[in-house]
Amino acid sequence: MVACFHCGEGVPGASRLSTEIAGVAQPMCCRGCQAVAEAIVAMGLAGYYTHRSQNAERPRELVPQLLDEMSALDDAKLQRGFVLATDGGRCTTSLVLDGVTCAACVWLIESALNRVEGIHRFTVNYATRQAQVDWDPGTTQLSAILQVLYRLGFEAYPFNAAERQALLAKESRYYLRRLGISALFGMQVMMIATPFYFETWAEVEPQYQTLLLYLSLLLTLPVLTYSAQPFWMGAWRALRRRQVSMDVSIASGIALAFAGSVAAVVTRTGEVYFDSVTMFTTLLLGSRYIELLVRQHATSQLDRIARILPAVVTRLRKNAAGTTTEVVPLTQIELADRVLIRPGETIPVDGTVRAGRSTVNEGVLTGESMPVVKTVGDAVISGSTNIDSALELAVSAVGEQTFIAHVMRLIERGQASKPMAIRLANRVAAWFVLAVLSLAVLTAVYYLLRGSPQWLPATVAVLVISCPCALAMSTPTAMIAATATLLRRGVALIRLDALESLASATHVVFDKTGTLTTGRPRLVRIDTYGMPDESQVLALAAALEQHSEHPIACALRAERTAGAPQFATDIVNTPGEGISGVIAGEVYYFGSLAYLTAHAGIPTESLWALTDGADHKLAALASRTGLLAILQFEDELRSGARETVATLRAAGKQIVILSGDHERAVAAAAAGVGAASFVAGLKPDGKLAALASLQAQGAVVAVVGDGVNDAPMLAQADISITLNDAVDVAKLHADLVLIGAGIEGVASALSIALMTRRTVRQNLGWAIVYNVLALPLAMSGLVTPAVAALGMASSSLLVVANAARIRRSN
Amino acid sequence: MEIILLLIAISLVLVGAIAWAFFWAVDTGQFEDLDVAAAEILMDDDAVDSGAEPTRR
Numbered sequence: 115m116v117a118c119f120h121c122g123e124g125v126p127g128a129s130r131l132s133t134e135i136a137g138v139a140q141p142m143c144c145r146g147c148q149a150v151a152e153a154i155v156a157m158g159l160a161g162y163y164t165h166r167s168q169n170a171e172r173p174r175e176l177v178p179q180l181l182d183e184m185s186a187l188d189d190a191k192l193q194r195g196f197v198l199a200t201d202g203g204r205c206t207t208s209l210v211l212d213g214v215t216c217a218a219c220v221w222l223i224e225s226a227l228n229r230v231e232g233i234h235r236f237t238v239n240y241a242t243r244q245a246q247v248d249w250d251p252g253t254t255q256l257s258a259i260l261q262v263l264y265r266l267g268f269e270a271y272p273f274n275a276a277e278r279q280a281l282l283a284k285e286s287r288y289y290l291r292r293l294g295i296s297a298l299f300g301m302q303v304m305m306i307a308t309p310f311y312f313e314t315w316a317e318v319e320p321q322y323q324t325l326l327l328y329l330s331l332l333l334t335l336p337v338l339t340y341s342a343q344p345f346w347m348g349a350w351r352a353l354r355r356r357q358v359s360m361d362v363s364i365a366s367g368i369a370l371a372f373a374g375s376v377a378a379v380v381t382r383t384g385e386v387y388f389d390s391v392t393m394f395t396t397l398l399l400g401s402r403y404i405e406l407l408v409r410q411h412a413t414s415q416l417d418r419i420a421r422i423l424p425a426v427v428t429r430l431r432k433n434a435a436g437t438t439t440e441v442v443p444l445t446q447i448e449l450a451d452r453v454l455i456r457p458g459e460t461i462p463v464d465g466t467v468r469a470g471r472s473t474v475n476e477g478v479l480t481g482e483s484m485p486v487v488k489t490v491g492d493a494v495i496s497g498s499t500n501i502d503s504a505l506e507l508a509v510s511a512v513g514e515q516t517f518i519a520h521v522m523r524l525i526e527r528g529q530a531s532k533p534m535a536i537r538l539a540n541r542v543a544a545w546f547v548l549a550v551l552s553l554a555v556l557t558a559v560y561y562l563l564r565g566s567p568q569w570l571p572a573t574v575a576v577l578v579i580s581c582p583c584a585l586a587m588s589t590p591t592a593m594i595a596a597t598a599t600l601l602r603r604g605v606a607l608i609r610l611d612a613l614e615s616l617a618s619a620t621h622v623v624f625d626k627t628g629t630l631t632t633g634r635p636r637l638v639r640i641d642t643y644g645m646p647d648e649s650q651v652l653a654l655a656a657a658l659e660q661h662s663e664h665p666i667a668c669a670l671r672a673e674r675t676a677g678a679p680q681f682a683t684d685i686v687n688t689p690g691e692g693i694s695g696v697i698a699g700e701v702y703y704f705g706s707l708a709y710l711t712a713h714a715g716i717p718t719e720s721l722w723a724l725t726d727g728a729d730h731k732l733a734a735l736a737s738r739t740g741l742l743a744i745l746q747f748e749d750e751l752r753s754g755a756r757e758t759v760a761t762l763r764a765a766g767k768q769i770v771i772l773s774g775d776h777e778r779a780v781a782a783a784a785a786g787v788g789a790a791s792f793v794a795g796l797k798p799d800g801k802l803a804a805l806a807s808l809q810a811q812g813a814v815v816a817v818v819g820d821g822v823n824d825a826p827m828l829a830q831a832d833i834s835i836t837l838n839d840a841v842d843v844a845k846l847h848a849d850l851v852l853i854g855a856g857i858e859g860v861a862s863a864l865s866i867a868l869m870t871r872r873t874v875r876q877n878l879g880w881a882i883v884y885n886v887l888a889l890p891l892a893m894s895g896l897v898t899p900a901v902a903a904l905g906m907a908s909s910s911l912l913v914v915a916n917a918a919r920i921r922r923s924n
Numbered sequence: 925m926e927i928i929l930l931l932i933a934i935s936l937v938l939v940g941a942i943a944w945a946f947f948w949a950v951d952t953g954q955f956e957d958l959d960v961a962a963a964e965i966l967m968d969d970d971a972v973d974s975g976a977e978p979t980r981r
Contacts, residue, residue: 302939
């Protein structure tokens, strides 16, 4: 098969689409690819095709609804959330880009966008797949910019992180500058110190000795005053709170070594340790910078999730000429406005149905796996999805009053009471620092009392050899390795210290609908009555439901059988009840038991006698002559759910299911995955309360959830995990997102968490053993500060090497 | 040994120049995206079709 020149997918045999690129007509698989390729050529950027190393992604069609959503982003009220005004009346915002597959895409985007009139500057970061745009709102609009990107085959969304982004960039520049200076000047100082290392110092003439000593003092000053700033400030902050931190020990080591060296230079007695000061600072800054990079990477993962989805809604205006519709941004909707919700749309407001009848899926909000019927007078909640037919709503709550906003407030409450994991390393380090500082003082006092000039080198050696480097690096290096390994297995780590909580979790709480189960029903049983062939039943039911978006219809489509497909005409859909139609001249009815009684005239009693009364997940097929079949559906377990629960149980975790669905459905799922305890019928606050009572009993709880109704619980959990298809608000409060992994990701995250904890403990253990051995040597004055620094560096190296083992795990 | 005076002076000037260049690189974001720069050199504006009007940022 011919491959599409743009996206690389197969070109359907019938397609005759092509685009002329660099004089050659190239095959295109679809109108979307053709349009994008033509746009690229028209802009004179065909060079993209020569230089790309990956095929482009197949573009989505630019449907009117997308255009509406884009233009909604121009709304000034909405823009306040994510657009910053800059000097000269320009605006700037950050965009998340979809479809960037290789570096050539970056070139393509930047070349094309920077020549759009009104765009002052458009830059793309390939590593984070984010763009920064600076434009003149008087000349162009944000929606126009997004449309240009769209024409080139890229989707972009603004996200609300401009400030945090700027803050992170500032922090990383802060450390990078200091690291660079410290390394640069450190090299100079070490070069001058070379004669010391090779015992040739005595051969240097005295006047040059003085010159070199003062020069190294001078070169150490920038390191001391500029590069070591974060340590001075950290130490000062800790001391002001009457605490000791690693910064206190680092700062006193640096200060003492420098002060002693200055004294040695001035009095021309004793040794200088300028090289130790600069090396020490450089190594420490390096480990801080690496830790910062890991944190930044985690944050950019979060930004992909926090994208702003433009909310638009169709408003109905009744006037003398009749009813008109207009698409407006959600922010312009007021109480009592009438809005139209089409099938398939997410309902953006709380409201009451004024016209129409449809089924609505409230699964992500309530955990109920089957859609509920909504008709005139019923209340609908924002965030649910309309399925069958159009609904006209009167808006009863907007903004802060909506159900979603209520859940958001619950989330805040959950977050406020979130237990903070105290890092083992930090706890150990505080004691360690205190011990080292006392030992240093003890050493100094001992030598001074004996009137020995050894007091300075011995004290500095104590402070340097015990440098909490290994201690400080034990956790970050293990974290970096764990984050990379997790990402490779499709798990994004958002909050870094979450791994430690996961390793020590006692309970794992699962949501049911959408987490343990797919949230979609699956056909489990067919009972036939007077119809011999199951595949015939399926063909008839599928024909009736062929245009429906109801979950049952989707389940039937998944059951494609070998038989010839049937076609139905004169389809009549009664939302929430059933559907009828004519197939091969015969009328068929398919729907709930009550529907068959009402429409096909089958007595209720005879139907109920055939079932055990669980009407919830049943659908029946009948013709004029009578009942043909009863189909039973079940919320399907996710593949791997059972194995994941088994693995977690084997690791000694208690499994609890907290769900908003009906008792019967939850019990079935609990039995299916092998979980011992479950609670059904819980609202979001009920879930939060159940979780809080577990935590009150001393449990460390990991929560796995996906819906809006899980979000408060996720915010309160010791560690929260969501699936990739979870709603945004759930992802926002997740510590771990299973981006590429299924539910099995929970098990692999746990195994890596355990390994990370083991590695951190090994590293801490090593750091302690090393110090117990090295400290007495330093105190006895047997170790010079230079050897101490070497010992410290090799000890740190061992810690890094140990952490790297996590990457090799499988 | 007098040569050392000259060498020190040269090294101090070099250190100053390198520090300045490094700060410039950090401030203009040279360290923020290390992946594109490698490919960018291959795709300068020469790749633009000659028919298209020459445009510059």
